Amino acid sequence: MxxxxxxxxxxxxxxxxxxxxxxxxxxxxxxxxxxxxxxxxxxxxxxxxxxxxxxxxxxxxxxxxxxxxxxxxxxxxxxxxxxxxxxxxxxxxxxxxxxxxxxxxxxxxxxxxxxxxxxxxxxxxxxxxxxxxxxxxxxxxxxxxxxxxxxxxxxxxxxxxxxxxxxxxxxxxxxxxxxxxxxxxxxxxxxxxxxxxxxxxxxxxxxxxxxxxxxxxxxxxxxxxxxxxxxxxxxxxxxxxxxxxxxxxxxxxxxxxVTSEENERLKGIRDALIERFLKEITRTTLNGHRTKRIPQNANITFHSVEGESITLHMDMRGIEVSTGSACFSRSLEASHVLMGIGGNHERAHGSIRFSLGRFNDISEVDRVVEAMSEVVTRLRAISPLDKREDEA
Amino acid sequence: MRFPYNEKVLEHFKNPRNVGKIENPDGKAIVGSPACGDMVAVFIKVEPTEHRIIDAKFESYGCASNIATGSIITELAKGKTIEEAKLISWQQASEALGGLPKIKGHCSVLAVEGLREAITNYEEKHGLVKNKEPTTAEVIKRRLKNVMNPITGLDIVRGELVKDIRIENGNVDIYVDLPEAHIFAGNIRDEVKERVETLWDVKKVEIHFNDQ
Missing domain, CATH: 3.40.640.10 (Type I PLP-dependent aspartate aminotransferase-like (Major domain))
Structure with missing residues (x-):
């Protein structure tokens, strides 16, 4: 199953x-x-x-x-x-x-x-x-x-x-x-x-x-x-x-x-995702303001990897997320938002948005973080950028 | 489940063949850039008498079709002579994968270019270049189109970082509008050297930063 x-x-x-x-x-x-x-x-x-x-x-x-x-x-x-x-x-x-x-x-x-x-x-x-x-x-x-x-x-x-x-x-x-x-x-x-x-x-x-x-x-x-x-x-x-x-x-x-309890609950899931991604996966950047932030959004750039590859791997693991990478969009243009805050494509290329709703639960965080960690490790292993940065 | 690619593409995406680097490769190339999105590195090992590719590997900073194409193109190249391998087209790679979405052409054609450039690199290093056009500033600029400033996401030519190129008796001096302390100055220097030094009539390449 x-x-x-x-x-x-x-x-x-x-x-x-x-x-x-x-x-x-x-x-x-x-x-x-x-x-x-x-x-x-x-x-x-x-x-x-x-x-x-x-x-x-x-x-x-x-x-x-x-x-x-x-x-x-x-x-x-x-x-x-x-x-x-x-x-x-x-x-x-x-x-x-x-x-x-x-x-x-x-x-x-x-x-x-x-x-x-x-x-x-x-x-x-x-x-x-x-x-x-x-x-x-x-x-x-x-x-x-x-x-x-x-x-x-x-x-x-x-x-x-x-x-x-x-x-x-x-x-x-x-x-x-x-x-x-x-x-x-x-x-x-x-x-x-x-x-x-x-x-x-x-x-x-x-x-x-x-x-x-x-x-x-x-x-x-x-x-x-x-x-x-x-x-x-x-x-x-x-x-x-x-x-x-x-x-x-x-x-x-x-x-x-929609209740205020629900919004607090989503904030809890959001913060757990952000905290664990930044702590457990190397070379990650939070996109957006840390506190002036809606309760239902976490957006992280996983450096040296590309977003569409991540979303496809995640999809194969039953997890649906989206990316600001050009390869994911119909227009094949990188997200104007990520370009707007980062000024470069690299920020958009490896960005993943986790946006939450009523049917998400804190118990999902483990599976999402573990899957992301595995996928990012896997893709970094084949990335030419990763090693260059490590050498530097 | 309804995935955006066919089974074969997905299989190569999940389990890409020939991933990684070749130590001391006979030819290598890095094409694309973080700016246009995808980037591919291709390494080849070539048997010197017949110029047959005995090993090919790739690395990808790219989307699913980019990874799958890198995988198939290195498979297709292995065992072929460099003359045969040069003829491998995007269409062939796509056919071998059971068809790639057309819109993904630009991401997947990179791997094909990567293989061709790795072969060119091999030819240059081994004195096999037949068309010996003298190196001019234009030739060098063409080469530098793949050297990126990761901060702006633009290549150093379009980003107007290359201020001057001087060529004299095989000595090339390239003037770059960045301070030596710039965090990517070292990377940019290495990449520029790597791409220009292999030109048949170039003996020495020097990079000058704007505070030197």
Whole structure:
């Protein structure tokens, strides 16, 4: 019997919690109608009520009001709407300058690049070795033409958490809107829109054991934002398209199931992984900040070996992890995040991300560390780099 | 289980043949770099009368297809004369492995280049080079394209570390824009020497750092 699969790629996507599915099922078979107005028919009115109940729950989880929460198809759509929506609303009125960072996830980064092609001026802030932006640099980059700053809450690959309160204060002090991609922090770290200086926040369901295909965008009241997908008048006329009611209900349920105990438990697994890798395997570097870090991420570079070789060997041992190595990606490009913090390919080439979720357990750490140790030893034995460094 | 490669590739990846170094090799080459991702070292032992490859080994800092290609290419090379071995193509290596994904071509072609360069290295060291073009700065620059500055991940030519190359009566002086105390200065010096010294009309190679 092969051993049970250990899945540590939860930042990419998570297994649905069965309780989420149970909450969703009635909206496929019983209350499947479109959400109608209050003058519609029973099933539609009921559907609408359940959608609004989900909206209340999701917005509460970020201490916002329901009118400030737009359901979307996920974090990609949310971030597209935030950047392109603000650009369309303010581009001709206020200015065409947008600031973001070099290590954002693709929805923000590629929305920024696409705006750049249509005439917007973009500033991509660099980060230090831990993955943190420099607040002074941000402040001096803001000009009267700056319409939006988009800096992620935590990084998708290295888990570093930015100081979004300080960033937001700087932005608001200079009269600029602030968007943050909170895909990897929502429910894992507090996001309190009632006291944090944020205007737009991207969140997603599938990273917290919710369904794929549902996400949200917090839009603070009064934030100028243009709709960019044409269709009906759903979601306060900001996001056209049939509402995904089972998704919204599942998203709300998924949020409800995350507890602070769970986050502490994941932190324990994370710290055990980090500590043991750094102690038990030579020539390893932790990627990302040691403490300003989400509970569910450990990212380590194992020097002198290549990541795709590691992930394949790990896969053969029933352990699913990912790497920032170029060889692993569809684009065959090394991770822009690891390049951003390390400045060289070597850092990305041997990087492995272990991202945790509800179904991971501290008892898995032994098997993962032992397998990694064996795989790295094996690959270093055939690496031309290893011996050169040892000789030096 | 659904792995990204066929059984044969996986088998060579799990149990690569001919892994390691050959002590005092008759020919060797290191191709690729940490910058483009993958890197392969190839070592050959050649029987001198017929120039037949009697042993071939490789080392890889690379992905699965890189390792598997290193394994198959050294298998294919053994027993062949250097003229025969030079003709081994990526397609042949890929066929022998039951097919590699096309997108992985660039990682796996490195092992093929590595074997060819190891053969060239053998030919140069043994006076077998037929096409004796005089060594110019351009020839040297081509050679140095594989010498990396591990900090930037760029080769020393593209990274503009090679400030000047002077050639006079077989003596080559290479001026490198790094201080001698730079942590990789020693590595870079050794690698540059190794790659240039074998050229047929080069007698001596000197590396000058910017603080010398």
């Amino acid at each position: 092969p051993e049970k699969t250990i899945y540590m790629d939860n930042a990419a996507s998570t297994r649905l919690d069965k309780r989420v599915l149970d909450a969703m099922v009635p909206f496929f078979f019983d209350t499947y109608a479109v959400a109608t107005s209050e003058f519609g028919y029973s099933m539609g009115i009921e559907a609408k009520e359940m959608l609004e109940e989900a909206r209340v729950k999701v917005s509460k989880a970020m201490k916002g009001s329901p009118e400030e929460l737009i359901f979307t198809s996920g974090d990609t759509e949310s971030s597209n709407l935030a950047l392109k929506g603000v650009a369309a609303a303010l581009g001709t009125k206020k200015g065409k300058h947008i600031i973001t960072s070099k290590i954002e996830d693709f929805p923000v980064l590629n929305s920024a690049k696409s705006l750049e092609k249509s005439g917007f001026k973009l500033t991509y802030l660099g980060v230090n070795g831990d993955g943190l932006i420099d607040l002074g640099e941000l402040e001096s980059a803001i000009t009267p033409e700056t319409i939006l700053v988009s800096i992620q809450h935590a990084n998708q690959e290295i888990g570093t958490v930015q100081d979004i309160e300080a960033i937001g204060s700087i932005c608001h002090g200079k009269g600029t809107l602030f968007h943050t991609d909170a895909t990897h922090t929502f429910t894992r770290l507090p996001i309190e829109t009632d006291r944090m200086p944020v205007d737009l926040v991207t969140i997603s369901g599938h990273t917290i054991h919710g369904p794929k295909g549902i996400g949200g965008l917090f839009v603070r009241k009064g934030t100028p934002l243009n709709k960019w997908m044409d269709g009906g008048y759903q979601e306060f006329n900001l996001r056209a398209g049939l509402e995904n009611i089972p998704g919204a209900v599942g998203f709300a349920k998924a949020i409800e199931l």
